Amino acid sequence: MTALAxxxxxxxxxxxxxxxxxxxxxALPWFLSRSAIDILVFTGIYTIAGLGVSFLLGQCGIVSLAxxxxxxxxxxxxxxxxxxxxxxxxxxxxxxxxxxxVIAAAVGVPVLRLSGHFLALATLALAIIAxxxxxxxxxxTGGTLGIGGIPRISLFGFTFATPFRFYYLVWPxxxxxxxxxxxxxxxxxxxxxxxxxxxxxxxxxxxxPIASLKVRIFVLSAAVGAFAGSLFAHYVSxxxxxxxxxDRAIGFLLIAVLGxxxxxxxxxxxxxxxxxxxxxxxxxxxxxxLLFALALIVAVIFLPGGFGGFMANLGAKLSSGGRRxxxxxxx
Amino acid sequence: MSALLEVREVSHRFGGxxxxxxVSFTVEAGSVTGLIGPNGAGKSTLxxxxxxxxxxxxxxxVLLGEDATRLGIQHRSRMGLQRTFQTPQVFRxxxxxxxxVAGCHRHGRTGVLEAFLGLPQVRREMRDAAIVADAAxxxxxxxxxxxxxxxxxxxxxxxxxxxxxxxxxxxxLLCLDEPSSGLSTAEVQILMQVLRRLNEEGxxxxxxxxxxxxxxxxxxxxxxxxxxxxxxxxxxxMRASPRVREAYLGT
Ligand SMILES: Nc1ncnc2c1ncn2[C@@H]1O[C@H](COP(=O)(O)OP(=O)(O)OP(=O)(O)O)[C@@H](O)[C@H]1O
Ligand SMILES: [Mg+2]
Numbered sequence: 001m002t003a004l005a006x007x008x009x010x011x012x013x014x015x016x017x018x019x020x021x022x023x024x025x026x027a028l029p030w031f032l033s034r035s036a037i038d039i040l041v042f043t044g045i046y047t048i049a050g051l052g053v054s055f056l057l058g059q060c061g062i063v064s065l066a067x068x069x070x071x072x073x074x075x076x077x078x079x080x081x082x083x084x085x086x087x088x089x090x091x092x093x094x095x096x097x098x099x100x101x102v103i104a105a106a107v108g109v110p111v112l113r114l115s116g117h118f119l120a121l122a123t124l125a126l127a128i129i130a131x132x133x134x135x136x137x138x139x140x141t142g143g144t145l146g147i148g149g150i151p152r153i154s155l156f157g158f159t160f161a162t163p164f165r166f167y168y169l170v171w172p173x174x175x176x177x178x179x180x181x182x183x184x185x186x187x188x189x190x191x192x193x194x195x196x197x198x199x200x201x202x203x204x205x206x207x208x209p210i211a212s213l214k215v216r217i218f219v220l221s222a223a224v225g226a227f228a229g230s231l232f233a234h235y236v237s238x239x240x241x242x243x244x245x246x247d248r249a250i251g252f253l254l255i256a257v258l259g260x261x262x263x264x265x266x267x268x269x270x271x272x273x274x275x276x277x278x279x280x281x282x283x284x285x286x287x288x289x290l291l292f293a294l295a296l297i298v299a300v301i302f303l304p305g306g307f308g309g310f311m312a313n314l315g316a317k318l319s320s321g322g323r324r325x326x327x328x329x330x331x
Numbered sequence: 332m333s334a335l336l337e338v339r340e341v342s343h344r345f346g347g348x349x350x351x352x353x354v355s356f357t358v359e360a361g362s363v364t365g366l367i368g369p370n371g372a373g374k375s376t377l378x379x380x381x382x383x384x385x386x387x388x389x390x391x392x393v394l395l396g397e398d399a400t401r402l403g404i405q406h407r408s409r410m411g412l413q414r415t416f417q418t419p420q421v422f423r424x425x426x427x428x429x430x431x432v433a434g435c436h437r438h439g440r441t442g443v444l445e446a447f448l449g450l451p452q453v454r455r456e457m458r459d460a461a462i463v464a465d466a467a468x469x470x471x472x473x474x475x476x477x478x479x480x481x482x483x484x485x486x487x488x489x490x491x492x493x494x495x496x497x498x499x500x501x502x503x504l505l506c507l508d509e510p511s512s513g514l515s516t517a518e519v520q521i522l523m524q525v526l527r528r529l530n531e532e533g534x535x536x537x538x539x540x541x542x543x544x545x546x547x548x549x550x551x552x553x554x555x556x557x558x559x560x561x562x563x564x565x566x567x568x569m570r571a572s573p574r575v576r577e578a579y580l581g582t
Pocket of ligand 1: 345348350368369370371372373374375376377417
């Protein structure tokens with residue numbers, strides 16, 4: 001087979017696979033219970049928030065536990081904006097993203113100078129501060145009582161009121177963001193990010209603005225996290241501080257790690273695990289947190305590259321007929 | 332001829348260690364200037380000061396007539412300065428081609444948001460960078476390695492990737508730290524040809540090396556010893572200088 005024919009068949013297979021995935025995706029809610037669809041909706045919301053965390057960690061080496069804060073900002077912006085100020089939903093969503101982005105830019109400049117454990121701790125501190133503020137700024141957030149009556153999203157007279165309907169809103173959003181992050185990774189900016197991860201000194205010589213790129217990716221991640229938070233608020237229509245605590249921050253980081261930080265589509269698998277596993281395990285009684293922790297440990301030990309890394313390896317093995325691709329000879 | 336780079340009375344200390352002691356020299360536009368010196372003479376430290384990795388304790392770096400002593404690395408890169416490292420610094424996980432695309436970074440304009448939104452100018456810039464990268468791959472004879480992660484290449488080829496990456500940035504001044512170390516004799520010959528060609532095309536080169544053979548391509552040389560310039564002149568003048576012979580050639 002010539003290289004051209006091979007790449008044409010590869011494209012054909014990818015195309016057919018995409019169509020199959022699309023059909024399964026469209027058909028899925030018709031065959032599932034309401035609670036199963038609910039899990040898939042949360043998987044979609046968490047995929048979006050987790051994407052930001054995953055890209056930051058995998059491409060910039062930035063461990064961020066702050067995502068629950070930005071997720072909360074998105075949720076409260078849309079809750080306050082729609083219920084108190086009476087603003088249109090799209091305006092509130094964009095507002096939440098902007099507020100998150102501005103805050104991320106302001107805190108990102110000092111915090112992202114840190115690295116390793118210090119950086120992780122600093123972002124953890126941000127998540128804690130955010131949680132405390134959500135609790136204290138009662139006139140916006142309603143404190144422990146929360147905010148209820150958040151309106152459902154409607155488009156052209158169609159209201160995304162049920163899990164079944166919301167499924168068809170959240171997943172196209174998630175897919176669009178997966179695509180956007182993939183485009184970013186393949187662009188010259190994505191190459192610059194990977195370059196500064198490999199050899200920061202050489203990247204600086206190449207003129208890559210390392211510090212400012214890190215801040216930009218952090219800001220993007222915060223805006224995406226806020227978007228996920230807004231979707232969450234409109235989906236559940238009642239929010240309180242409990243949804244934006246440290247466990248949520250850890251959950252988002254888990255999604256990134258389990259999904260494989262170098263893999264963008266892997267985030268879906270990570271989000272599915274983090275959403276579905278506790279839910280199904282809880283049916284086994286009180287030991288469910290322990291079982292979840294056990295499942296996590298097993299997943300991390302056996303899949304060091306996360307689900308995404310595992311799939312990529314499998315794909316590479318299949319396409320090379322089991323042989324490892326080798327470097328050219330003569331060197 | 333005008334000076335592209337002026338090193339003015341540069342001194343540097345690491346704690347109590349006085350590594351550079353009032354070093355001054357200029358690199359004329361269009362020249363190939365050599366810098367030799369025994370181990371620990373301070374050559375790499377001087378390179379770090381010229382390229383912005385270190386700020387000298389005393390003295391100034393004047394690049395293209397502008398005081399660059401306190402400018403950042405990226406700023407100097409944008410002004411037209413490129414350097415390589417004594418231990419080659421390739422982007423290990425990136426393919427050779429991606430390494431060179433990264434080398435073209437300063438020619439591009441688009442940023443995070445444009446890429447995220449998939450705007451057409453992002454694709455256009457990638458295409459332009461890929462064309463430049465592919466031409467450099469031809470020129471530096473890296474064809475067979477085009478899509479191989481640079482970290483998997485043999486040391487000599489990694490040096491070539493690093494050099495190619497600096498060249499695609501189209502620098503006015505190219506600073507090379509020991510570019511021939513780890514290369515085979517044949518590879519050194521190719522390197523010398525490449526550098527001569529680049530110089531003929533108008534690139535100014537500052538070369539640090541132990542390798543006297545490589546110094547044949549220089550038009551002017553300076554000998555650094557214990558942080559001081561002890562002699563300047565042509566290669567022949569260097570070979571004749573008793574001080575250089577004593578300090579450097581060990582005879
Ligand atoms: N970061 C540093 N901290 C302390 N001392 C340093 C540092 N970098 C270099 N030195 C010391 O400064 C002196 C000059 O080092 P430099 O690397 O500039 O020498 P060089 O001329 O490049 O030598 P070589 O031929 O071995 O590359 C050496 O004694 C070295 O040990
Ligand atoms: Mg050195």
